[in-house]
Amino acid sequence: MAKDKGPRRPRAETPKGFRDYFGAEVSERKAMLDTIAEVYHRYGFDALETSAVETVEALGKFLPDVDRPNAGVFAWREDEEGASREGDWLALRYDLTAPLARVAAQYRNDLASPYRRYAMGPVWRNEKPGPGRFRQFYQCDADTVGSGSVAADAEICAMLADALEEVGIPRGDYVVRVNNRKVLNGVMEVAGILDPTDPEKFAHERGIVLRAIDKFDKFGEAGVRALIGKGRMDESGDFTKGAGLSDEQAELIMGFVAASDAVDRKLIDMLAEHPTQPVAVLRHIQAVRDARNDYARRKLAIPMAAMDARNRVTLKYLGDLVGSSETGAEGVSELEQIASLLDAQGYGxxxxxxxxxxxxxxxxxxxxxxxxxxxxxxLDEKGRPRQFGSVAGGGRYDDLVKRFTGQSVPATGVSIGVDRLLAALRAKGRVQTDTRGPVVVTVMDRDRMADYQAMATELRRAGIRAEVYLGNPKNFGNQLKYADKRNSPVAVIQGADEAARGVVQVKDLYLGARIAAEASHEEWKAQPAQTEVARDALVAEVRRILGQG
Amino acid sequence: MAKDKGPRRPRAETPKGFRDYFGAEVSERKAMLDTIAEVYHRYGFDALETSAVETVEALGKFLPDVDRPNAGVFAWREDEEGASREGDWLALRYDLTAPLARVAAQYRNDLASPYRRYAMGPVWRNEKPGPGRFRQFYQCDADTVGSGSVAADAEICAMLADALEEVGIPRGDYVVRVNNRKVLNGVMEVAGILDPTDPEKFAHERGIVLRAIDKFDKFGEAGVRALIGKGRMDESGDFTKGAGLSDEQAELIMGFVAASDAVDRKLIDMLAEHPTQPVAVLRHIQAVRDARNDYARRKLAIPMAAMDARNRVTLKYLGDLVGSSETGAEGVSELEQIASLLDAQGYGxxxxxxxxxxxxxxxxxxxxxxxxxxxxxxLDEKGRPRQFGSVAGGGRYDDLVKRFTGQSVPATGVSIGVDRLLAALRAKGRVQTDTRGPVVVTVMDRDRMADYQAMATELRRAGIRAEVYLGNPKNFGNQLKYADKRNSPVAVIQGADEAARGVVQVKDLYLGARIAAEASHEEWKAQPAQTEVARDALVAEVRRILGQG
Structure with a gap:
C-alpha cells in the first residue's frame, strides 16, 4: 500500500559547495575576527552590518532585465506579496564592497564624511565548487569612503600590517605590496591603447591586456606576450584570440610586466657601481634575481638597505616607463607619497x-x-615547499558610489581572506584553541539525577565547563566513551556506595589515557588517575586536575 | 542622444524588510551574543555554524515538486552548472533548528551523543514586512540532540535563566514558564479528538484547536470557545469555520486553557482554609487573580511561599484534567520531574x-x-504601560531528525529572540556601550600629513582610538564638525606655528560643548577646553582628558 511506505525521506546533505563548521573551527575564526575588528576600531573605523540580501540592481554587474540574472550570484525574483516592487530581483551579496557603496549612497546625508567602516561576515558566490572552494565564505573588510587622499590608502596598508601582526603573523613573515592602476594606465597611454579623451576606445583590448597580466604567474612571459599580441594556443590546441597589439606596443606592456625583474637588474648594476656597499648585498640581490617568483627567498635575501633602495629604483623605473603620460606620472607620484607617508609612521x-x-x-x-x-x-599537497601567497587585497575604487548618485565619491579599502589567513595561522601553529571538552558528571543512579545536576551546577559556578551525561546511563562504559569523544579532562563518578559515604570519585582522563598507553599492568591496576575525595572537595579536586588549583 | 543619457541609475535602497546596522548597534548585539555563548559553552554546549543556504528538501515544510515552493522562505532553483543535482531547490534557512536536524542526521556517526550545540546567526523569512518586523533577524539557539531525559529540558531552562541574568536581566525581572504538550494531548484524548492508536485521525480538528489556544491573548475566552466550536465571526463580519467540537468537548479544552485562572482560584481557597498563612498571601493571590493577564503584576503579587504552592496546585489540577490518558499523565509527571530537578539546583x-x-x-x-x-x-507607542513579554522559547521535538533517518532521535532546545532581548536591555539601560568616537588629529597643513599620521600612530600604540582627518582639509570648521559628528572626545591641532615651537593644541571637545552651551562669553573666550602642550606630551595630555591619566 503506497500510503504505508510514506513519503521519500529527504537527504541529510549540505548543498554542494557549502559546509558546516564545528566547535573550535567556529571559535578560532571568531577569535581572529575579534582581533582584526579591534585593530580596525582603533584606527577609527566603525562597524557596519548590512543584510545578506540586496536588490540585484544595487549589487550591480548583473542586469535585472534578463530572464535569469544570477551568473555568479544566487538570485531570485521577489514574490508579488510583500515585495517592494513586484518582481524585483533579489540576490545574496557576493562581497562586502557593493553593499558599502549602496550604504554610502543611501545614507550620504547622515554619515560622517569621510566614512570609515569595517564589516565582516559571509558572502556568497554561485560558482562551481571545487576542493577547498566554497560558495559561502567569510570576508573581513575595512574601507574609507569620501577621501581621495593617498593618506587614506597608506592608512589602510599600515592597518593591514598591524592586523596581520596582531592575529599572529610575525613581522618578516608577510609583505604588503603596493602598486597603482594609474601607472599601468600611463603605460597603456604610451602604448596607444588608452586615449584619455575617449575612455571607451580600446576598452576591449585593455580588458584582454589586464586579464593577461593578471595571469603572468600562470602563463609566464611568453604566454602573456602571446595574449596581448595575436593570441595564445594552449596545450590542448585551443586558441585564445589576443588583444592584437603590435610588437612595439607589446614591448611597452611587457616592460611593465617585467618591471620587478628589471628593477632587480638595475639594483645589481647600481650596487656594483658603489663598491662601498657590502658584497653581501650584491650577492643577496643576485640570489633574489635568480628566484624572482619566490617571495619567501626574496624576502630572506634582501637586506633592509637594499629594500630601501629598491623602492627608489622601482619608482624611477616606473617614471621612465610612463613617459609623458599625465595619468602615469600621477600614479608614480602617488606611490612615492604612500611610501614616504608609511615610512614616516615606521612602516618601512x-x-x-x-x-x-x-x-x-x-x-x-x-x-x-x-x-x-x-x-x-x-608544503603543498605533494609535499613540495610553496610560498603561502596572498591573504588580503584591495585598492582605490572611485566610481562605485557614483553608480547610484552620479557624483564621484572617492573610496579605498581592503578585504582580508578570512579562511586563507586562518589556514596560515594554523600552519604556523599560531591558533590558540582550548580543545578541552567539559567535565562530565556521570550518572550511576538514574534516580539521583538532581544530585548529579547539582554537582555540574557547582562546577559551573566555579567557572568550570561541566555537564551531566544525558544519554542512556545503563552502560557505564558508554559514558566514559562519550567523555573520551568529547575530549573531557575529568569524569566525576558517584554510585550509591559513594553517595552513602559522602564522597565522589574524580577521574583524570588525560592522565588515565597516558597510563593506559604507557603503564605496566600493575601501574594500571593501581588507578592513580582516579581519586576519591569528600563531596565537599569536588570543585577543589577538579580545579587541581585542571591546573587551576 | 540616448547614449549620452547613460543607463538609469540603480536605487540605493535595502530591499523591503531588510535593514542595515551601524556602529554601536553591531557591537551591542555582539557583546550580548558573546555573553550568551559563554553561558552555553560553560554548560558543555559546542559551537556549530551551518551555512545560510540549505536544500529546500532538507529544510522541510516546503515541497520541491511545486513550481515555486518559497511560501515563507527565500528559495531559488539551482543552475544546471555547479548544481549537486540539476534543478535542486535551494533556500535560506528560516531558523537554526532545521539545519541542526540535518546536521544531526548527516554526521550521526561522528558526533558525540548526546550532542549539545549552540548556534547564533541570521535567519530569513519571506514574509510581509511590517514596522519592526524584518525579513532577516538573529537567532541564538542551544539544543541537546540524543537525550530523551527530562533532565535535558530542565538543563535548558536553567541555562536560559543564567543567560538572561548574565546579559543583564536581573532575577525577578523574568520568568521561565514551562508546560508540556503531552498534557494538552492528554486533554484532547479525554475530549475524544486524539486517538493514540490512530494519530492521523482528527488531525485537522486538533490543528484548529492548537491555533485557537495560541490566540487566547488576542481573542479571549469567548473567541477561543467559538473557534473550537462552530466558528467565529470577527468584527468585519468574516466567519472562520471552527473545529466543530461539542459543548462537552469544548468544556474540557477550555478547562485546560483557563487552567492558570483555575489554579489561582484553588490557591485562594486553599490558603483561606489554612488561616496560618499570612493574610498578605491571600490578598496577593486575589490581586493576581484580578490581573491574570498581567505578568508584571502577577510577579509582584506572589510571594515565594505561594509560588511554591502554585506549582503543586497546578500539577494536581492538570493531573485531574488529563484523567485516565496515559500520555497526559506522562506529561504531568515530566513537569513534576522538571520542577523538582530545577528546584534541587536552586532554580526555584x-x-x-x-x-x-x-x-x-x-x-x-x-x-x-x-x-x-x-x-x-x-511604555508602548501610546505611552501605556505594557509588560515586555516573551524573549525566548523552545521545547522538545523528538521527530525532526527522524525525517531524515527514519529513526527517532529525541531533541530539545531553546531559541532566544536576539533583537527583542536587546531591546529589553536597552529599555532597562543595561547596555554598556562606548559611543565615544576616536580622537581626531586635524590637518592644518596638507604637506605635513606624515606628521599628523605619526601622531595618530603614537596614540594608537598607547591604546587610544585615533584617526587623522582625511577629508578636504581646506575648511577647518568642517574638520571640527566632522569630529562632532563622530562624537570625538578630543581634537588635536598643530599649525605651522605650533610645529615650529614643538607644541600641539589639544581640545577637549566634550568640555568644549558644555562650555559652549552654558558658559558666558568671557568664559568661552578663555577657551579652557583647549590646552597647548609640548609635542612629546601629546599622549599624556589626551590620556588625561580621557580620564586614563
Whole structure:
C-alpha cells in the first residue's frame, strides 16, 4: 500500500559547495575576527552590518532585465506579496564592497564624511565548487569612503600590517605590496591603447591586456606576450584570440610586466657601481634575481638597505616607463607619497613595498592597489615547499558610489581572506584553541539525577565547563566513551556506595589515557588517575586536575 | 542622444524588510551574543555554524515538486552548472533548528551523543514586512540532540535563566514558564479528538484547536470557545469555520486553557482554609487573580511561599484534567520531574514556573515547552504601560531528525529572540556601550600629513582610538564638525606655528560643548577646553582628558 511506505525521506546533505563548521573551527575564526575588528576600531573605523540580501540592481554587474540574472550570484525574483516592487530581483551579496557603496549612497546625508567602516561576515558566490572552494565564505573588510587622499590608502596598508601582526603573523613573515592602476594606465597611454579623451576606445583590448597580466604567474612571459599580441594556443590546441597589439606596443606592456625583474637588474648594476656597499648585498640581490617568483627567498635575501633602495629604483623605473603620460606620472607620484607617508609612521619596506607586479583582477580599481602576501613556505599537497601567497587585497575604487548618485565619491579599502589567513595561522601553529571538552558528571543512579545536576551546577559556578551525561546511563562504559569523544579532562563518578559515604570519585582522563598507553599492568591496576575525595572537595579536586588549583 | 543619457541609475535602497546596522548597534548585539555563548559553552554546549543556504528538501515544510515552493522562505532553483543535482531547490534557512536536524542526521556517526550545540546567526523569512518586523533577524539557539531525559529540558531552562541574568536581566525581572504538550494531548484524548492508536485521525480538528489556544491573548475566552466550536465571526463580519467540537468537548479544552485562572482560584481557597498563612498571601493571590493577564503584576503579587504552592496546585489540577490518558499523565509527571530537578539546583519557582498557558505555536513540539518572559513594564507607542513579554522559547521535538533517518532521535532546545532581548536591555539601560568616537588629529597643513599620521600612530600604540582627518582639509570648521559628528572626545591641532615651537593644541571637545552651551562669553573666550602642550606630551595630555591619566 503506497500510503504505508510514506513519503521519500529527504537527504541529510549540505548543498554542494557549502559546509558546516564545528566547535573550535567556529571559535578560532571568531577569535581572529575579534582581533582584526579591534585593530580596525582603533584606527577609527566603525562597524557596519548590512543584510545578506540586496536588490540585484544595487549589487550591480548583473542586469535585472534578463530572464535569469544570477551568473555568479544566487538570485531570485521577489514574490508579488510583500515585495517592494513586484518582481524585483533579489540576490545574496557576493562581497562586502557593493553593499558599502549602496550604504554610502543611501545614507550620504547622515554619515560622517569621510566614512570609515569595517564589516565582516559571509558572502556568497554561485560558482562551481571545487576542493577547498566554497560558495559561502567569510570576508573581513575595512574601507574609507569620501577621501581621495593617498593618506587614506597608506592608512589602510599600515592597518593591514598591524592586523596581520596582531592575529599572529610575525613581522618578516608577510609583505604588503603596493602598486597603482594609474601607472599601468600611463603605460597603456604610451602604448596607444588608452586615449584619455575617449575612455571607451580600446576598452576591449585593455580588458584582454589586464586579464593577461593578471595571469603572468600562470602563463609566464611568453604566454602573456602571446595574449596581448595575436593570441595564445594552449596545450590542448585551443586558441585564445589576443588583444592584437603590435610588437612595439607589446614591448611597452611587457616592460611593465617585467618591471620587478628589471628593477632587480638595475639594483645589481647600481650596487656594483658603489663598491662601498657590502658584497653581501650584491650577492643577496643576485640570489633574489635568480628566484624572482619566490617571495619567501626574496624576502630572506634582501637586506633592509637594499629594500630601501629598491623602492627608489622601482619608482624611477616606473617614471621612465610612463613617459609623458599625465595619468602615469600621477600614479608614480602617488606611490612615492604612500611610501614616504608609511615610512614616516615606521612602516618601512621590510613590511610595505612598491611592487609593479601587483595588478589585482577586479576592473573597478582606479588608483593604488595592494595585496598582502605571506612569505613563509608551506608544503603543498605533494609535499613540495610553496610560498603561502596572498591573504588580503584591495585598492582605490572611485566610481562605485557614483553608480547610484552620479557624483564621484572617492573610496579605498581592503578585504582580508578570512579562511586563507586562518589556514596560515594554523600552519604556523599560531591558533590558540582550548580543545578541552567539559567535565562530565556521570550518572550511576538514574534516580539521583538532581544530585548529579547539582554537582555540574557547582562546577559551573566555579567557572568550570561541566555537564551531566544525558544519554542512556545503563552502560557505564558508554559514558566514559562519550567523555573520551568529547575530549573531557575529568569524569566525576558517584554510585550509591559513594553517595552513602559522602564522597565522589574524580577521574583524570588525560592522565588515565597516558597510563593506559604507557603503564605496566600493575601501574594500571593501581588507578592513580582516579581519586576519591569528600563531596565537599569536588570543585577543589577538579580545579587541581585542571591546573587551576 | 540616448547614449549620452547613460543607463538609469540603480536605487540605493535595502530591499523591503531588510535593514542595515551601524556602529554601536553591531557591537551591542555582539557583546550580548558573546555573553550568551559563554553561558552555553560553560554548560558543555559546542559551537556549530551551518551555512545560510540549505536544500529546500532538507529544510522541510516546503515541497520541491511545486513550481515555486518559497511560501515563507527565500528559495531559488539551482543552475544546471555547479548544481549537486540539476534543478535542486535551494533556500535560506528560516531558523537554526532545521539545519541542526540535518546536521544531526548527516554526521550521526561522528558526533558525540548526546550532542549539545549552540548556534547564533541570521535567519530569513519571506514574509510581509511590517514596522519592526524584518525579513532577516538573529537567532541564538542551544539544543541537546540524543537525550530523551527530562533532565535535558530542565538543563535548558536553567541555562536560559543564567543567560538572561548574565546579559543583564536581573532575577525577578523574568520568568521561565514551562508546560508540556503531552498534557494538552492528554486533554484532547479525554475530549475524544486524539486517538493514540490512530494519530492521523482528527488531525485537522486538533490543528484548529492548537491555533485557537495560541490566540487566547488576542481573542479571549469567548473567541477561543467559538473557534473550537462552530466558528467565529470577527468584527468585519468574516466567519472562520471552527473545529466543530461539542459543548462537552469544548468544556474540557477550555478547562485546560483557563487552567492558570483555575489554579489561582484553588490557591485562594486553599490558603483561606489554612488561616496560618499570612493574610498578605491571600490578598496577593486575589490581586493576581484580578490581573491574570498581567505578568508584571502577577510577579509582584506572589510571594515565594505561594509560588511554591502554585506549582503543586497546578500539577494536581492538570493531573485531574488529563484523567485516565496515559500520555497526559506522562506529561504531568515530566513537569513534576522538571520542577523538582530545577528546584534541587536552586532554580526555584521565583525563576521557573509550571504554567499551562504556554502552548507555543509550532506544531513540531512533542513534550515539554518553555518560554522566557520579561515581567517588567515598558511604555508602548501610546505611552501605556505594557509588560515586555516573551524573549525566548523552545521545547522538545523528538521527530525532526527522524525525517531524515527514519529513526527517532529525541531533541530539545531553546531559541532566544536576539533583537527583542536587546531591546529589553536597552529599555532597562543595561547596555554598556562606548559611543565615544576616536580622537581626531586635524590637518592644518596638507604637506605635513606624515606628521599628523605619526601622531595618530603614537596614540594608537598607547591604546587610544585615533584617526587623522582625511577629508578636504581646506575648511577647518568642517574638520571640527566632522569630529562632532563622530562624537570625538578630543581634537588635536598643530599649525605651522605650533610645529615650529614643538607644541600641539589639544581640545577637549566634550568640555568644549558644555562650555559652549552654558558658559558666558568671557568664559568661552578663555577657551579652557583647549590646552597647548609640548609635542612629546601629546599622549599624556589626551590620556588625561580621557580620564586614563
Amino acid at each position: 619596506p621590510d613590511r610595505i613595498v612598491i611592487d609593479p607586479s601587483v595588478v589585482r583582477g577586479l576592473g573597478y580599481y582606479t588608483g593604488p592597489v595592494f595585496e598582502a602576501e605571506l612569505t613563509f613556505e608551506i | 519557582p521565583d525563576r521557573i514556573v509550571i504554567d499551562p498557558s504556554v502552548v507555543r505555536g509550532l506544531g513540531y513540539y512533542t513534550g515539554p515547552v518553555f518560554e522566557a518572559e520579561l515581567t517588567f513594564e515598558i
